[in-house]
Amino acid sequence: MFRSAKSCYNLAVEAADGVVGKVEQFLFDDQNWAIRYIVVDIGSWxxxxxxxxxxxxxxxxxxEKIVVKNTREQIQNSPTIDTANPVSRIEEQRLHNYYSWPFYWVYPEDYNSLGAALYPGLTKPYAYQPPEEDSALAEKSLRKESELEEEARKSHLRETKEVGGYSIQATDEQIGHLEDFILDDVHWVIRYLVIDTRNILPGKKVLIAPQWTKGIDWNEAxxxxxxxxxxxxxxxxxxxxxxxxxxxxxxxxxYYERPKYWEETAE
Structure with missing residues (x-):
């Protein structure tokens, strides 16, 4: 269920008809820490x-490996995306249409790419919303269209290798760096940040859940x-x-006196 991100790097990626490449890293959503994509190096092909x-x-x-449902030919012919640059929503839409993947961005923010809650015990069920009146729906649709156009120009995807190594700022001072990520390979979300507290001698490794972070300064790392x-x-x-x-x-x-994500809490 749990695995470190670093342990996944260079794992073989096996398509329905044979090995197609290896795991290079992951792209996660900086809004909820869900793993959105595996970056696969198919350089041998x-x-x-x-x-x-x-x-x-x-x-x-x-x-030993990650097995996917697609064929090697389908993966090799997938839309080209320059992972060195931010991935836009427009590029994601093209990719999801090609593979017939669900559009994860239509789900609530605390859901993963498969339409499941990231924190089952702390998340309300995803319920169908009945249609609104025509006039209200039209107005909302116009606002939504404008928001989607703006969102399409943004990217909330971050590379695990890029963020690994960022410094950790406690409420009073810095306390080491981000060493690794612990992934939940059932819900495909980052469950924990592995913090190396080497700024404090002798130092040790500790875990911090992403929900216990207050934000990330991307410019200052x-x-x-x-x-x-x-x-x-x-x-x-x-x-x-x-x-x-x-x-x-x-x-x-x-220890941190925080609600457990796997337990339902009373309303």
Whole structure:
């Protein structure tokens, strides 16, 4: 269920009819930390080409490989997207139409690319909304069209390799850097940031859930968190060699006194 982002880099990507490339990194949504795409290097087939594959394409994910539903030919002929530049919504629409993937951006913000809640215990069910009156619907449609045009020029996608290494800013001072990400490969979301607190001797690794961050300064390469240095320093230590379990998660959430994403909360 849990795996580090770094452990996935260079994993083989196997299409329905054979290996097509390897995992280079991931693109995540900076609004909710959902994994939106796997960046796949298919350079052995087409020199220097990288393609994006949605979690909607994944058939199976193991320690050795990621198996997808598509054929090698379909992946090799997918729309070309320059991953070195921000990926626009227009480019995403073209890609999703090509593969017949669901449009994740029509889901509520706290849902993943498969239409499932990222935080099941803390998310209200996604319910169908009945049609509005014609006049209200027309006015809302015009506003929505304008918003979509503006949104199409933006990108909320970030590279895991780019953000890895960002400094961590506690409420009082900096406390190390972002070392890795812990991915939930069922819901395809970043569950935890692995923080190396080496700014504090002797230093250790700790986990912080993305919900406990206060924002990211992309220009300064800083991730702001809700806790002070001492709170983080005294938090449960994370050992990458030990698989993360639900008991370890409970200990972490209890320490920070935060609601557990897997438990339903009373209204």
């Amino acid at each position: 087409i020199f220097g080409k990288r393609v994006l594959l949605s979690p909607a394409s994944i058939e199976e994910a193991s320690k 800083l991730v702001y968190v809700e806790f002070d240095k001492e709170t983080i320093k005294d938090g449960p230590e994370y050992d990458p060699s030990i698989p993360l379990t639900r008991d370890m998660e409970k200990r972490l959430y209890n």
